Amino acid sequence: MNYNKVKLRDICDIIKGKTGITKAVPGDFPMVTLAEQRKSHNEYQFDTKAVIIPLVSSTGHGHASMKRIHYQEGKFALGSILCALVPKQDNVYDPEYLYYILDSNKENIFVPLMRGMANVSLPINRIKEAEIHLPSLDHQKKLAKIFSSASRLNNKLSVKATVQKERVKQLRQSILQQAMQGRLTAKWRRQHPDAAPAKVLIKRIRTEKEQLIKKGKTRQKKALPEITEDEKALDLPKGWEWVRLGNLTGFQNGCYFKSDEMRGNDLGIVRIGDIQNGEIVETKMKLISQALASEIRPEYIINKGDIVIAMSGATAGKIGQNKNKKQYALNQRVGKFIFPPSVNREYIFRYIELNRDTLLTISNGSIIDNLSTEQINNFVLAYPSEEEQKTILEKVNQLMSWCDELEKKTKERELLYEQIMHAVVNQAI
Numbered sequence: 001m002n003y004n005k006v007k008l009r010d011i012c013d014i015i016k017g018k019t020g021i022t023k024a025v026p027g028d029f030p031m032v033t034l035a036e037q038r039k040s041h042n043e044y045q046f047d048t049k050a051v052i053i054p055l056v057s058s059t060g061h062g063h064a065s066m067k068r069i070h071y072q073e074g075k076f077a078l079g080s081i082l083c084a085l086v087p088k089q090d091n092v093y094d095p096e097y098l099y100y101i102l103d104s105n106k107e108n109i110f111v112p113l114m115r116g117m118a119n120v121s122l123p124i125n126r127i128k129e130a131e132i133h134l135p136s137l138d139h140q141k142k143l144a145k146i147f148s149s150a151s152r153l154n155n156k157l158s159v160k161a162t163v164q165k166e167r168v169k170q171l172r173q174s175i176l177q178q179a180m181q182g183r184l185t186a187k188w189r190r191q192h193p194d195a196a197p198a199k200v201l202i203k204r205i206r207t208e209k210e211q212l213i214k215k216g217k218t219r220q221k222k223a224l225p226e227i228t229e230d231e232k233a234l235d236l237p238k239g240w241e242w243v244r245l246g247n248l249t250g251f252q253n254g255c256y257f258k259s260d261e262m263r264g265n266d267l268g269i270v271r272i273g274d275i276q277n278g279e280i281v282e283t284k285m286k287l288i289s290q291a292l293a294s295e296i297r298p299e300y301i302i303n304k305g306d307i308v309i310a311m312s313g314a315t316a317g318k319i320g321q322n323k324n325k326k327q328y329a330l331n332q333r334v335g336k337f338i339f340p341p342s343v344n345r346e347y348i349f350r351y352i353e354l355n356r357d358t359l360l361t362i363s364n365g366s367i368i369d370n371l372s373t374e375q376i377n378n379f380v381l382a383y384p385s386e387e388e389q390k391t392i393l394e395k396v397n398q399l400m401s402w403c404d405e406l407e408k409k410t411k412e413r414e415l416l417y418e419q420i421m422h423a424v425v426n427q428a429i
Contacts, residue, residue, distance in 0.1 A: 024040070049073045062118055182236070182384065197239040202383065240383060261288055
């Protein structure tokens with residue numbers, strides 16, 4: 001098979017989109033944007049078959065990448081940060097073939113052509129110079145049919161993978177719900193009828209918390225209200241108690257740092273965006289100087305093992321544990337729990353993780369995106385004995401590890417689907 005090496009400018013007119021995303025008026029014509037799904041517009045810019053290339057990096061922030069390119073037929077509008085590759089003349093190349101070739105090789109063809117430090121872009125004049133190998137038109141059409149068939153199969157497999165991931169997510173929630181209602185440990189309770197009830201543990205925690213207050217580790221707060229019948233969401237197993245979170249833990253709000261103070265190189269500041277997937281992450285963490293860090297009072301320091309919670313914005317109610325072997329500073333709108341020795345941190349973590357929406361729900365039933373210290377202290381938990389908590393967590397961790405394996409296999413299948421698609425394209429050409 002003979003292939004001609006051509007530049008895109010030789011076979012395509014490369015035309016920039018003219019519709020700003022925010023200026024699009026919903027209408028009858030599909031509008032191609034960076035997103036996978038189409039928007040709509042009341043006017044069309046093209047009436048043809050075209051390959052659509054983004055003119056900006058998918059990730060930005062100084063990193064060159066390209067998540068997807070598009071293929072579009074008929075009348076359509078195009079966002080202003082994309083361009084369309086339109087055939088200069090008929091019977092030179094098949095647009096669908098060109099799409100599959102460019103899509104499967106976008107990281108090699110287009111990403112190296114991007115430029116810029118902060119805002120990474122792909123100039124049209126560089127797209128024009130990109131080279132591909134072009135077989136005869138008949139062979140292009142045959143290959144396009146093969147690619148299309150493989151793509152449809154790949155899409156079906158992807159949908160199955162997405163469904164599988166959602167099922168695993170639901171399974172995790174179900175495991176936590178069953179655990180925190182005592183259903184996973186019903187057999188354990190039958191085998192341990194003489195286990196000390198939760199009220200014994202709660203009394204011990206109260207004494208330990210008083211000692212923390214005396215030592216200045218946490219503040220004395222006013223007595224919390226009695227738990228009402230409406231707050232008791234279910235009938236508790238024998239030996240369990242309802243208890244307010246504020247009667248188990250102390251709580252510390254973060255402190256304010258000026259933006260010009262967050263330009264140091266020493267101590268990290270945990271902001272609400274640094275709490276992700278149950279952990280503290282450093283990807284976009286701001287730092288302060290050692291001089292400023294030395295002035296921070298101990299209560300504003302996050303130590304290894306501490307649990308923090310986001311108190312505002314879209315992440316409100318999300319919790320994370322410091323699993324890193326370092327300290328951080330506690331920023332405003334982030335709170336830190338202070339635990340007496342007898343409180344099982346992991347049980348509290350899992351319970352809040354499961355009941356985040358309940359924590360964010362105010363008395364009229366609506367969901368808010370700001371948490372107060374009062375809400376956190378008044379949050380109600382179903383609380384088992386010390387030994388049963390340990391048993392619950394052992395069972396939860398075992399079941400969660402199986403969920404981890406399911407997720408790992410799902411990700412491996414997704415990667416395999418992509419590799420198969422690339423192999424089909426590369427083998428065919």
